[in-house]
Amino acid sequence: xxxxxxxxxxxxxxxxxxxxxxxxxxxxxxxxxxxxxxxxxxxxxxxxxxxxxxxxxxxxxxxx
Numbered sequence: 001x002x003x004x005x006x007x008x009x010x011x012x013x014x015x016x017x018x019x020x021x022x023x024x025x026x027x028x029x030x031x032x033x034x035x036x037x038x039x040x041x042x043x044x045x046x047x048x049x050x051x052x053x054x055x056x057x058x059x060x061x062x063x064x
Contacts, residue, residue: 004055012051016044020057029060 001008004019011019016032016039032039033056039047049055 002049002053014049016047031058
């Protein structure tokens, strides 16, 4: 199991890109952290999510 934003999910083996395609996140406005390390957007296609990983997806919201 993988913990994503505090929720346990069975997504081990997927790439970050594969996982994000199953969500409603707007890719231009997010950052992804894997085990406390920010993953560059250029690495989403090759970064495999492994059992036990902790993933945080943060959305940026504009306004003022």
